[in-house]
Amino acid sequence: MTSYSNPPRTTAVYVDGYNLYYGRLRGTAFKWLDLVKLFDTLLAQRDQSETLARLHLFTAPALATFASHGNASVEAQAAYHRALKAKYEDRFETIYGTHSFDKSGTLLPVYLPDQPFDRTNRTRVWKLEEKKTDVNLALRMYRDACKGRYDRMILVSNDSDAEPALEALRVDFPHIMLGVVMPIRPVTAGMPAHRRPSGSLAKQADWTLSHLSDAMLSAAQLPAIIPTKKKPIRKPGHW
Incomplete structure (x- = not known):
């Protein structure tokens, strides 16, 4: 039964796609990541009556000239974004920047x-x-706050360039709880940290998650085949 004294707190997630990829997913078997499932699970584990209303992925289209697998990399990225949109429709959005x-x-x-x-x-x-990715992400978070869309916001990034945006949100909208999830590997015995958690982001957040473990990523993978109204979307072979 829903408790009216403790209504669900609407939450949005804002993902810096390239920071996630290069910080945690590159060179792993976890690229076919179900981002919405990952954060549904995380919010359930936090047990604070939080519900994921929408996940925003900020990235730029891959360029075949610079990609490890050429056109196959471009097709893989496009398939991944279409798969998430097909599965979650109104709860997922991709916002594209550009490359120069x-x-x-x-x-x-x-x-x-x-x-x-x-x-x-x-x-x-x-x-x-x-x-444009950094600017798109910062503007979307701030405009969503201005419009009162969410009670809580989660930034997925370890890029200290996002600190001014978080600081502005904290000052102008103190009622919004801010979380930061840092897409880096956990420190394990005998293995040095390949990236340090951003202290400048952490100091602006109400809570932080300093890493994403293999177990968390493994438990949140998309099905190999995503059905659609037309042709099904398949996990890329080289992923």
Whole structure:
């Protein structure tokens, strides 16, 4: 029976897709991750009468030229996003930014071990930059807060660039509880931490989760085949 004295607290999750991928999923068997199931489970474990209303994934379309598997990587990413949308419809949304790169190459200083920095010794490199994701994420969180859509918000990122957005939310909307989930591996015996949890994000949050374990990711995988009204969506072979 629902308790009217303790109504469900509507919660939204905001995922920095590239921070999640490069911080936790790259090189693992967990890329076919059911993000909505992962956070449904997390909120249930927190046992604070929280309900996941919507999950927003902020990312940019993969570029075949720079992807490990070329066009197959582009198709895999698209299949993944379509699979989540097909399964969760109104509870899932992908917000796309863009990539930019200099077709003639970017001049950067050469790193030489045990040699001082020399700005005159440069070489041309491919420098791929993701654009708009940080701004899109910050604006969406703030606008959702302005519109009073959610009681609680969870940021999935370990990027300290998000600190100003969290600080603004904390100051302007103190009634909204802020959580931060950091997509990094847990520290295990004999294995050093490959990334440190962001202290600047943690200090702006009401609560944090400092890692995502293999067990959590393994328990939240999409089915290999997702039925749709048309052609079913299949898990990419190289994932």
